[in-house]
Amino acid sequence: MTSLLTNISAMTALTTLKSINTNLDATSNRVSTGQRVSTASDNAAYWSIATTVRTDNASLSAVKDSLGLGSSAVDTAYNGLNSVLADLQNMRAKLQTALQPGVDRAKVQTEIKAIQDKMKATADSSTSSGQNWLSVDSSPSNTAYQATQNVVAGFSRSTSGTVSFSMIGVDVNAVKLYDVNSSSITTAATAGQVFGTTSLTGTTAFRPADATVANRGTADFSGTNEVAFSLSLGDGSTATITLNSSTMASAAANLARVTTTEFLNAINNQISADTTATPLAGKVTASLDASGRLTFTSTAKGSGTDAQVTVQNVAASGSNALIDVGFGTGTAGTDARTGKGSAAGTAVGKGILDTVDSTTGYSVGGVGVSSTAIDISGLVGTSGDTTLRNIITQVEKAIAKVTDAGTKLGASKTQIDGQKTFVDSLMKANDRTIGILVDADIEEESTKLKALQTQQQLAVQALSIANSGSQNVLSLFR
Known part of the structure; x- marks a missing residue:
């Protein structure tokens, strides 16, 4: 049926043309901007990211x-x-x-x-x-x-x-x-230290010239051989360290050949285990300095006698008493040696080059x-x-x-x-992320643009044909 009031063919052709024009506009925009998501309405999630x-x-x-x-x-x-x-x-x-x-x-x-x-x-x-x-x-x-x-x-x-x-x-x-x-610069204090006179392995106790080569550099604590000395700190803490076959048993593998390491371990074990009224535990340690001398170092860092450690001989028993470990071979109560650390202080400082040196005054x-x-x-x-x-x-x-x-x-x-x-x-990396989300595939979009332009031309022709139908009806009334 042909109607003068309703041209269904023209309406269908017009709807198709509008759809094609909408897609054509979107594709043209992608080609011109290079983006498939240029506004939030294109893809809200991608646009936001x-x-x-x-x-x-x-x-x-x-x-x-x-x-x-x-x-x-x-x-x-x-x-x-x-x-x-x-x-x-x-x-x-x-x-x-x-x-x-x-x-x-x-x-x-x-x-x-x-x-x-x-x-x-x-x-x-x-x-x-x-x-x-x-x-x-x-x-x-x-x-x-x-x-x-x-x-x-x-x-x-x-x-x-x-x-x-x-x-x-x-x-x-x-x-x-x-x-x-x-500015005022704080000078760190130093702990008190007392050193033996010679290398520990050079003392008579460690037999440096023993006829048996294997004995050299080791001490013999078998039998009644013994070393005894007292340690005193500036705070009044004091204890007597006694090294013999009994106290060395847990530290030495061979009492007849005690190494310097085992000797130090035995001393520090006694210091740590000291339970006297004024214990030394945590206040002093025994070690060897760079020259191998027996060294006692206090942890105190202060003024006066706070950072002070004293080593003094005490009586040693045994027919071959091993008193000499670098702190003298005198009788008990003699040959005391004291080491004292420096106290903390302050100095005036500026830059590296304009700080006045205390030694030269320049x-x-x-x-x-x-x-x-x-x-x-x-x-x-x-x-x-x-x-x-x-x-x-x-x-x-x-x-x-x-x-x-x-x-x-x-x-x-x-x-x-x-x-x-x-x-x-x-x-x-962020630019690549943005490109993945919003950039248009220009090759794909340009191909689509050409196809839509062709579809637009066909839709215009279809609409023209649909509109010409009513003109054909008029010819019937001539």
Whole structure:
């Protein structure tokens, strides 16, 4: 049936044409933008994930910039340290020259002064992005100073959405050469130590010249042979250590040939097992020093007699009493030997080069005419030579410290560069993730576009044919 009011064929052709046009628009958009998901309506889940990853990449880009600035600051400080290190080596050579008889030390001092000025200028100019890590002002009033400079090295987002940043810290206090501010440095105390007079294996107890080679370097604790001495600490703790066949039984495999290791174990076993009113357990240990001497070390580190340990002979029984283990062979109560550690203290420190050495009264990097600047022009005679040698030693220490500072900066540089490489690779991985989610397959989309354009032309022709049907009906009324 043909109707003048309802053209079903035209309606069907129009619906098909609209559908084709919609698909054609979507495909054209993908071809022109290169994305199959460009808005949330295209695919809400993919669009959301891609947007988050893009945000992460923007943050990583900022981190990469921060690492670049940090790397530049480390490079600047490192180059400054290298230059100063060369100057210190040159200064050491000048000072060593000044030790030679007949050298005009006043002229050498002029060269040293020039080297000091150059080192200070190098440190002052080692600035990157407004940061100077070699010449600082750590005064409390200088709020811009940071003892540790943190470089943003990365960021992470938890499942709850909380963002945290990781840092690479550079210890400025460990690399600074000059500091306007003087700070108090705590000097660690040392424990009390007392040493034997000779190597343990060289004492008569350990038979160094025994006719039997296998006996040499070992002690005979079989029978009635015995060693006895008292240990006293500054806090009043005291105990008598007795080594014989009974007390050595658990430590030695062969009582006739006790090694130095077994001997030490037996002593420390008695110290640990001491249950007297003033026990030594945990307060003193026996060991051998680098020369093989019997050594007793206290754990106390304080002033007065706190860090003190005393070894004293006591009566030993047996026809062949083995008293001599490096602490004398006198009678009981004699040959006492005491070792005392240093107390903790404080010293005034600045940078590596402007801290005044307590021995020489000079600072390696002192500049200008001041009481702290190295001045060898007036050093004469034996005392002058001694002071000059102390100054050379001071410069050697400064070289070691600057070298150590360069090592630390080098390690920080390696860490920063490694993080830069990682961040760069992470950004590329994120780009690939975004591409997988939202990028269009251009080959597929261009093929589809050509097919849709053909379908559009056919749909237009079909709609034209459907609309011409009513015109054919009119011819019936002519």
